[in-house]
Amino acid sequence: MNWTCKKFEDLKPRELYSIMHLRNQVFVVEQKCIYQDADNKDIYCHHLMARKNNTLIAYARILPAGIAFMEVSIGRIVTSPSQRRTGIGRILLQKSIEQTYLLYGKVPIRIGAQLYLKKFYESFNFQPTGPHYLEDDIEHIEMVLP
Numbered sequence: 570m571n572w573t574c575k576k577f578e579d580l581k582p583r584e585l586y587s588i589m590h591l592r593n594q595v596f597v598v599e600q601k602c603i604y605q606d607a608d609n610k611d612i613y614c615h616h617l618m619a620r621k622n623n624t625l626i627a628y629a630r631i632l633p634a635g636i637a638f639m640e641v642s643i644g645r646i647v648t649s650p651s652q653r654r655t656g657i658g659r660i661l662l663q664k665s666i667e668q669t670y671l672l673y674g675k676v677p678i679r680i681g682a683q684l685y686l687k688k689f690y691e692s693f694n695f696q697p698t699g700p701h702y703l704e705d706d707i708e709h710i711e712m713v714l715p
Contacts, residue, residue, distance in 0.1 A: 646658075
């Protein structure tokens with residue numbers, strides 16, 4: 570498995586295409602959620618990618634403070650359906666946290682988590698910070714890793 574993290578402007582067209590393909594496959598098609606995934610935040614982010622045999626299998630974006638939340642944040646955390654139940658999701662989140670600390674120092678990290686994954690994020694010491702809310706008709710909760 571090969572991990573890379575790049576600023577938006579350093580992404581190659583094929584990398585960007587594979588990122589958008591995976592995000593659409595999971596967030597739009599699989600989760601049946603019609604929304605604009607290209608939200609104009611990607612251009613400010615670092616993009617963490619895991620490839621296996623030249624295929625994108627896991628991805629997350631790291632957002633500077635002030636883009637999605639007042640704190641630095643991690644979003645669009647996604648794994649390929651073909652890689653589920655392999656532990657790649659845990660590795661992805663751990664690498665996302667490590668990369669965030671490398672980029673911004675040991676700062677609090679905020680996420681907008683899908684509610685059904687709350688316990689998963691709590692296992693990494695993320696703590697809920699407010700009530701549940703609907704985003705694109707999916708229940709979410711804000712969480713912070715202090």
